[in-house]
Amino acid sequence: MGSKNISISDEAYLRLSELKSKNESFTDVIYRLTKRTNILDLKGIISEEEGNALEKNIEDSRKLSMEKINKITKELYKP
Numbered sequence: 592m593g594s595k596n597i598s599i600s601d602e603a604y605l606r607l608s609e610l611k612s613k614n615e616s617f618t619d620v621i622y623r624l625t626k627r628t629n630i631l632d633l634k635g636i637i638s639e640e641e642g643n644a645l646e647k648n649i650e651d652s653r654k655l656s657m658e659k660i661n662k663i664t665k666e667l668y669k670p
């Protein structure tokens with residue numbers, strides 16, 4: 592594999608070096624940060640039961656958010 596020299600600002604270098612672990616090269620950091628993942632790679636990461644519980648929590652949170660929004664809206668537009 593060949594290599595290329597690139598020019599980056601001191602700030603960019605500092606940020607990149609902060610993300611680099613002890614045993615990692617800058618090339619490894621760039622590969623890690625630019626890795627493309629496929630949504631299907633997440634399949635099986637949680638069980639169906641955990642997924643259902645997560646979905647219910649999201650629905651409950653949305654319902655509470657809407658209730659809060661409606662309450663605030665009523666207060667703001669009170670005659």
